Amino acid sequence: MKLDSKIPGGPIETAWDRTRFENKLVNPANKRKYEVIVVGSGLAGGSAAATLGELGYNVKCFCFQDSPRRAHSIAAQGGINAAKNYQNDGDSIYRLFYDTVKGGDFRAREYNVYRLAQNSVNIIDQAVAQGVPFAREYGGTLANRSFGGAQVSRTFYARGQTGQQLLLGAYQALERQIDAGRVKMFPRTEMLDLIVIDGKARGIVTRNMVTGAIETHIADAVILGTGGYGNVYYLSTNAKGSNCTAIWRAYKRGAAFGNPCFTQIHPTCIPVSGDYQSKLTLMSESLRNDGRIWVPLKKGDKRSPEQIPENERDYYLERRYPSFGNLVPRDVASRNAKAVCDEGRGVGETALGVYLDFGAAISRLGEDKIRERYGNLFEMYERITDENPYKVPMRIYPAIHYTMGGLWVDYNLQSTIPGLFVIGEANFSDHGANRLGASALMQGLSDGYFIIPYTLGNYLASAKIDKVSDSAPEVQAARAGIQDRTKQLLGINGKRTVDSFHRELGKIMWDECGMARTAPGLEKAISRIQSLRQEFWKDVKVLGKNEEINQSLEKAGRVADFFELGELMCRDALTRNESCGGHFREESQTPDGEAMRDDANFSHASAWEYKGDNQTPELHKEPLEFHYVHPSQRSYK
Amino acid sequence: MRLVFHIWRQATASAPGKMVRYESANMNPDMSMLEALDVLNEELITQGTEPVVFEHDCREGICGSCGFMINGIAHGPLARTTVCQLTLRHFKDGEELYLEPWRASAFPVLKDLMVDRASFDRIIAAGGYCSVPAGSPQDANALLIPKPEADRAMDAAACIGCGACVAACPNASASLFTGAKITHLGLMPQGQPEREIRALRMVRQMNGEGFGHCGNIGECEAVCPKGISIEVIARMNRDFAGASITERPKSGAAEDGA
Numbered sequence: 092m093k094l095d096s097k098i099p100g101g102p103i104e105t106a107w108d109r110t111r112f113e114n115k116l117v118n119p120a121n122k123r124k125y126e127v128i129v130v131g132s133g134l135a136g137g138s139a140a141a142t143l144g145e146l147g148y149n150v151k152c153f154c155f156q157d158s159p160r161r162a163h164s165i166a167a168q169g170g171i172n173a174a175k176n177y178q179n180d181g182d183s184i185y186r187l188f189y190d191t192v193k194g195g196d197f198r199a200r201e202y203n204v205y206r207l208a209q210n211s212v213n214i215i216d217q218a219v220a221q222g223v224p225f226a227r228e229y230g231g232t233l234a235n236r237s238f239g240g241a242q243v244s245r246t247f248y249a250r251g252q253t254g255q256q257l258l259l260g261a262y263q264a265l266e267r268q269i270d271a272g273r274v275k276m277f278p279r280t281e282m283l284d285l286i287v288i289d290g291k292a293r294g295i296v297t298r299n300m301v302t303g304a305i306e307t308h309i310a311d312a313v314i315l316g317t318g319g320y321g322n323v324y325y326l327s328t329n330a331k332g333s334n335c336t337a338i339w340r341a342y343k344r345g346a347a348f349g350n351p352c353f354t355q356i357h358p359t360c361i362p363v364s365g366d367y368q369s370k371l372t373l374m375s376e377s378l379r380n381d382g383r384i385w386v387p388l389k390k391g392d393k394r395s396p397e398q399i400p401e402n403e404r405d406y407y408l409e410r411r412y413p414s415f416g417n418l419v420p421r422d423v424a425s426r427n428a429k430a431v432c433d434e435g436r437g438v439g440e441t442a443l444g445v446y447l448d449f450g451a452a453i454s455r456l457g458e459d460k461i462r463e464r465y466g467n468l469f470e471m472y473e474r475i476t477d478e479n480p481y482k483v484p485m486r487i488y489p490a491i492h493y494t495m496g497g498l499w500v501d502y503n504l505q506s507t508i509p510g511l512f513v514i515g516e517a518n519f520s521d522h523g524a525n526r527l528g529a530s531a532l533m534q535g536l537s538d539g540y541f542i543i544p545y546t547l548g549n550y551l552a553s554a555k556i557d558k559v560s561d562s563a564p565e566v567q568a569a570r571a572g573i574q575d576r577t578k579q580l581l582g583i584n585g586k587r588t589v590d591s592f593h594r595e596l597g598k599i600m601w602d603e604c605g606m607a608r609t610a611p612g613l614e615k616a617i618s619r620i621q622s623l624r625q626e627f628w629k630d631v632k633v634l635g636k637n638e639e640i641n642q643s644l645e646k647a648g649r650v651a652d653f654f655e656l657g658e659l660m661c662r663d664a665l666t667r668n669e670s671c672g673g674h675f676r677e678e679s680q681t682p683d684g685e686a687m688r689d690d691a692n693f694s695h696a697s698a699w700e701y702k703g704d705n706q707t708p709e710l711h712k713e714p715l716e717f718h719y720v721h722p723s724q725r726s727y728k
Numbered sequence: 729m730r731l732v733f734h735i736w737r738q739a740t741a742s743a744p745g746k747m748v749r750y751e752s753a754n755m756n757p758d759m760s761m762l763e764a765l766d767v768l769n770e771e772l773i774t775q776g777t778e779p780v781v782f783e784h785d786c787r788e789g790i791c792g793s794c795g796f797m798i799n800g801i802a803h804g805p806l807a808r809t810t811v812c813q814l815t816l817r818h819f820k821d822g823e824e825l826y827l828e829p830w831r832a833s834a835f836p837v838l839k840d841l842m843v844d845r846a847s848f849d850r851i852i853a854a855g856g857y858c859s860v861p862a863g864s865p866q867d868a869n870a871l872l873i874p875k876p877e878a879d880r881a882m883d884a885a886a887c888i889g890c891g892a893c894v895a896a897c898p899n900a901s902a903s904l905f906t907g908a909k910i911t912h913l914g915l916m917p918q919g920q921p922e923r924e925i926r927a928l929r930m931v932r933q934m935n936g937e938g939f940g941h942c943g944n945i946g947e948c949e950a951v952c953p954k955g956i957s958i959e960v961i962a963r964m965n966r967d968f969a970g971a972s973i974t975e976r977p978k979s980g981a982a983e984d985g986a
Contacts, residue, residue, distance in 0.1 A: 138862070145861040157783065158849050160889055161791045177869060213864065220865035222858045222918040224882040231872030249882060255790055256885060263857035270853040278846070301838060330785040364758045367767055370787045471789065474806075474813045475760075540862040588773045590766070634778050639740065640839040642781055643773065 092347060092700045094713045097501040098202045103719055107206040110502070111545050115552035122147035125551050126310040128295055130282045130337050132159030134254070134532055135515025136316025137261040138539030144268030146544055151308060152265065153277045153297060155332055155645075160262045163318055163330040164535060167254025168375035168468070169238065170246035171218075171532040173211040178235055182243040184208045189720050191530060194240040194420055195495075195523020196672035196688060197722040198350070198696070200715065202502060203520045207530075210537035215247055217540060221260040225249050239376055240420040240527040240727075251375050251468045257532055261539070281645065282337045283573045285313065285344045285511065288565045291556065292341075292511035296569045298577075300645065303638040305573050307566050311556050312510045312547060315341060316539065319494035319516040321354065323653045323660065324605070325597025327491035328360060328373040334649040335656050338498050338517050346506040347698035347711065349499035349519030351656065352664035355526055355673045356606050357492030358424035361475055362444040371490040372475060374447070375468055376528040379417045379424070381452035381461065382485070384408050386445050390435040396446055396484050407431055415727040422525045422673045422686070423727060425489035429606050430684065432488075439486045448484035489606060493531060495522040495673070496663075499698040499713075503546035504538060507698075509554060512547060514538035519696065524672025577637050580647045585630030589646045592627045596620065596650070596657055604661050609677045613665040617658055624654040659699060659708060666710060669693040681724075690722050729755035729816060732824040733768065735780055738837055741844075745837065747826070757817040761804065762787060762794060764816055781840040787812040789953060792888030795895070796841040797828040802892035802951040810890065810953045830891050832900035834938040845891050847937040848905060854933035855926035856909040858918045877915050885912040886954040893948035893956075899940030904948040906934045907960035910967055924971035931968045 099106040117125070125148050129140040132154040140152040154162060174187040187208040192199060215233070219225065225247050226234040235244040249256040268274040279300040286294035286307065294309040320335035321327035342348045359374045385404045392399065407427055409416045417424075428445050431437065438444045453461055458481055462469070469480045476486070498506050498513040500520055505512050515535040522530065559566070603609075603616035627650070635641045670679040670686035671693070679687045695712040702708050730753040738745025752768050759767070762784050769779035785793040789810045796811060798804035804814045819825065827841060835843040885908070893904035910927055913919030919926070935941075942961050949958045 142862040156785060156791075156793065157845060158889070160849070160852075161785055161793050163786060163791070165792075166786045166788055166790050175868070215868045216865045217860070217862055219868040219871060220858065220860040220918060222881075222913050222916050224878055224885050224912065224916065225868075226882075227873055227875045227878040229875050231874050232869050249885075252790065252886065255888075256882075259885065263852060264860075264862075266849060266853035267857045267859060269849075276849075278849075330791060331787060332785045365756055367756060367759050367763050369760075369763050369766055372788050470808075471813065474789075474809055475815065477815070477817060544862070586774075588770050590770060632773060634773060634776065640781055640842065643779060 092507055092711055094347070094499070094507070094698055094711050095501060096200065096713055097503055098200060099502065103202060103205045106202050107209060114545055114549035117548045117552050119147055123149060125149065126151070127547065128153070128308055128310040128313045129316060130295065130314070131162065131316035131318060131515070131517070132262070132265065133162030133164035133316060133318060133515060134258055134261055134535030135517070135539045136314070137162065137258065137265050138536050139314055139316060139514060139543045140274050141261060141264035141268050142540050142544050143547070144271070144273035147273070150268070150274040151277060151310065152274055153280045153282055155279065155281045155300065157278055159265055159276060159278065160259060162258060163333050164258045164532070165255045166330065167532055168251045168373065169377040170236065170248035170253045170529040171214065171257065172238070172245050172529040173215045173247060173533065174208055174245060175212055175215060177233060178244045180243045182245050186243065187211060187245065190241050191521070191527060192523070192720040193725060194525055194527040196525050196686070196725055197523065197690070197694070197717060198671050198715065199521055199523030201717060201719055206542070207521050207534060207537050210541045211533050213541055214533060214536045218257055218260050221264065223249065223256045223260045236377060237380055237418065238528040239379060239418045239424070246529045248377070251465060254532060257536065261536070283340065283648070284569045285341045286566055286569045287344050287508060288559055288563060289557070291509045291554070293559050294566065296573050298573070301640055303641070305570055305577070307561055307570050309559050309561060309566070311551060312512065314512045314514060314543060314547070315498070315517050316514045317517045319497065320656055321491045321494050323596070323657045324491045324600045325593050326363065326368060326371050326601070328357060328371050331370060334652070336649050336652045338513070339652040339656055341498060341506065341508070341511060343701050344508065345701070346508045346511055347499040347700055348496070348659060349696050349698050350496040350663065351660045351699065352604065352667060352674055353495035353524050353672065354491060355421060355493040355495060356425040356489045358421055358428055358489050359447060359487045360490035361472065362439055362441060362486055362488040372471070373490070373492060374472060374485065374487060376421065378447060378465060378468065381464065382417065382447040382449050383451055384417050384445055384447055386431045386436040386438060396448070405436070412727045419727045420525060420527060425606060426675060428489055444486040444488045446484035447487045449480060450484070453481065493526055495519065495524060495526055499696070503549065504542055505546065505550065510550065512543060514543055524674055576648070577644065580631070580633050580644060581637060583629065583631050583633065585632050587630050588632055589643055589650050592623065592631060593650045593653065595623060596654060600657050600660070604664050607675050607677050608664050610665060613661045616661045620654060620658045620661065627651065627654060662708070663697055663699065667693055667697065688724070694722070729757055729821050731755045731764065731816070731819065732822070734824065734826045735840070736828045737780070737840055739839065741836055741838055755816055757815065759816050760787070761798070761811045761814045761816070781842050783842045784812060789813045790888060792890040795830065795890045795892050797830070797895060799826050802830070802895040803953055808953055808955050830895035832894045832939070834900065834902070835891060835894060843891070845889070847939070848889050848891065848902070850937065851902065851906055851930055851933045852909065855922065855929035856913070858913060859922060871917055873916060881912050881915040884908045884915070884956060884960050887956055888954060890953065892951045892953065894939065896947040896951040897940065898945060898947070899943055901942045902934050902937070902939040903942040903961045903964065904952065904956060904958065906930050907964035908956050911960040911963045914963060914967060923967060924974065927964065927967035927971045928975060931964065
């Protein structure tokens with residue numbers, strides 16, 4: 092395997108323009124001759140499917156939910172960044188680019204990030220034209236707020252439901268194309284394998300989740316916008332159905348996996364309350380604009396928060412990072428929360444929590460203003476915890492939220508398999524080792540609306556794509572493989588439920604490959620995952636049959652893939668013996684406990700190549716070059 | 729905490745269903761209703777009984793996947809809350825709960841508590857959008873929208889498409905859902921060019937799917953987890969009536985209102 096990033100080079104400001112001009116085009120009359128598969132219907136997949144339909148391609152779009160509107164992008168709360176500089180506060184495309192490269196701790200490609208910052212302004216225009224009801228000022232202009240990792244106010248939002256509104260915009264555009272007959276939608280359909288013929292991605296194998304039918308779909312190109320894999324930890328802020336199966340099966344068909352260990356831990360989630368817990372609920376990072384984070388100065392202080400006087404509180408982020416304060420990037424905020432809890436100063440019953448206090452903001456701005464900004468988040472918090480955050484400080488703790496890693500793609504968003512494109516969270520590009528808040532929506536829509544329509548056309552116009560029939564041996568073999576695997580899962584009939592295995596895997600991952608990682612811990616995790624995986628294939632209990640709605644069978648297939656991915660994540664974390672962004676190796680830190688990068692040895696993206704079951708995968712390295720933003724120790728002090 | 733569940737079990741869309749009684753002592757007041765079903769399902773699987781199928785995904789009240797009737801109320805007794813965020817502290821120890829799927833002919837049951845809501849997607853496909861292909865629209869701030877209008881549009885746009893409004897309505901009407909989208913787009917300048925055709929097409933699609941008519945009872949608003957007001961139905965009816973009057977009929981066929 093040879094990695095060719097296809098970075099255009101030359102002046103970064105014009106790189107994307109030049110690429111678009113050099114790309115071959117598909118004549119409008121020829122577009123309808125091409126079949127394109129899009130898997131996933133979130134911000135990336137949904138916007139791509141709609142846009143490709145508008146352009147005239149024959150699109151088939153697949154999602155496992157009952158409707159494309161349910162994709163997990165819907166749950167994004169805080170906002171979307173764009174370098175509009177509407178606030179006249181010094182923002183620019185270059186500054187958004189700079190902040191994103193720095194925020195990603197210099198582990199992303201400059202050229203990709205610059206293009207993302209350029210596209211950000213078009214996204215807002217597009218979304219407004221679709222009728223997305225962004226927050227507005229009284230004069231009728233768009234409102235902005237600030238977000239972690241930035242000193243300008245560039246985040247556009249629709250209350251605490253920005254992801255929902257942007258997704259509905261893309262979903263509505265998609266439904267318009269479905270109505271026009273340009274896109275055929277396959278809801279409740281799960282991709283289980285990628286079909287590769289003559290080295291090119293030519294289709295997928297799916298399971299109809301209502302009838303159990305295993306089907307094959309042939310196309311000229313396949314686009315995966317299937318989201319992230321945070322659910323490998325069992326507890327995360329991801330939706331319960333979010334899974335790695337599509338990208339994992341593509342990996343096993345030859346697509347390199349980039350930076351699997353780069354995961355993001357979000358600092359502001361509601362703490363875990365019991366063993367039955369099925370997921371973690373995020374409280375938008377935007378709360379850090381007005382909330383102050385603190386813990387008691389004294390260890391083991393069990394007084395209730397209002398009984399702790401001001402001088403016995405430690406506003407540790409404001410103390411350690413005076414210039415960014417509570418708005419430090421997510422990885423820094425999360426690690427500091429863990430550190431104060433490890434010192435025994437955590438709050439709440441489990442002592443795994445810190446306060447996020449709105450007392451000062453409420454006395455400054457009044458309760459009404461706070462309600463207007465965060466009302467729905469406060470309500471959600473109260474519903475879950477039974478505490479009123481207008482009166483009592485919220486308790487928060489970090490949780491797995493996003494995966495920066497994903498399938499390796501070149502500048503054109505094409506994986507190492509020609510004809511297989513990967514967009515949104517499912518790919519590894521743009522965010523490096525840490526994603527800044529309000530950047531996920533931006534990337535998903537940039538990929539779907541404004542990048543894939545160009546780069547896909549170039550591939551179709553320049554690749555030689557032969558006709559393939561459904562009876563080709565590769566198609567039949569892929570289908571048979573899935574049928575066998577399904578039979579095998581149903582035939583084990585052991586003693587343990589799928590969830591019990593998933594929980595155990597999640598605990599290993601959180602303990603050893605979570606907020607802090609060490610070589611001995613990761614080595615231990617790899618061997619524990621391997622033995623747990625063997626036990627799974629001997630002792631899992633999946634009731635029912637394939638030819639029906641069978642949620643245990645769906646989960647079992649996904650968890651089987653999570654085992655393999657979890658092992659690869661640990662392997663990647665072990666190989667990367669440096670700390671960067673969300674990846675914190677205890678062996679590599681500054682004397683005051685900040686993450687310490689090792690640019691001499693690790694200024695590269697890791698791309699793993701599958702070598703067969705029970706074989707060690709091969710590591711390839713794509714060196715990263717920085718011509719514009721020069722790597723420095725990130726400082727938010 | 730102990731709870732008794734009576735749950736609708738139905739193997740396939742065409743099979744007959746029935747209520748089945750289950751009991752679990754492993755409940756906890758801090759659990760959500762869906763976590764309670766997770767715990768119950770783990771117990772059932774261990775006993776060799778097929779688990780209860782229910783739809784769910786984000787579990788934070790925004791994706792709209794989950795929803796069923798609890799003791800006859802869509803999403804249960806707590807206002808403005810989906811079942812994924814409804815905690816057991818709102819129930820008493822030993823309480824008996826009756827869980828049933830949404831009941832509407834336009835929402836056929838697929839299995840147990842899971843129904844098919846594809847009719848909602850088809851209503852949106854009929855006109856719930858602004859026809860602007862991805863490209864280069866004008867600068868976002870070239871369009872000034874007064875804040876109160878934008879806020880009201882957002883109130884309507886908050887709909888999560890869960891279907892509780894249909895389940896609660898004695899006529900199984902989808903007017904709150906359809907009206908919410910018509911109102912969201914109709915309050916914004918971007919939505920004006922297609923405002924009439926949107927109302928015509930969406931309302932006709934809704935009627936064609938087999939949803940009933942609105943009888944102004946207001947059950948939909950009472951159960952809506954996002955608190956969407958029935959004012960949106962008035963706006964839908966006004967847009968539909970206005971558009972019907974000025975429409976140049978192709979066949980001359982009269983059209984029903986909602």
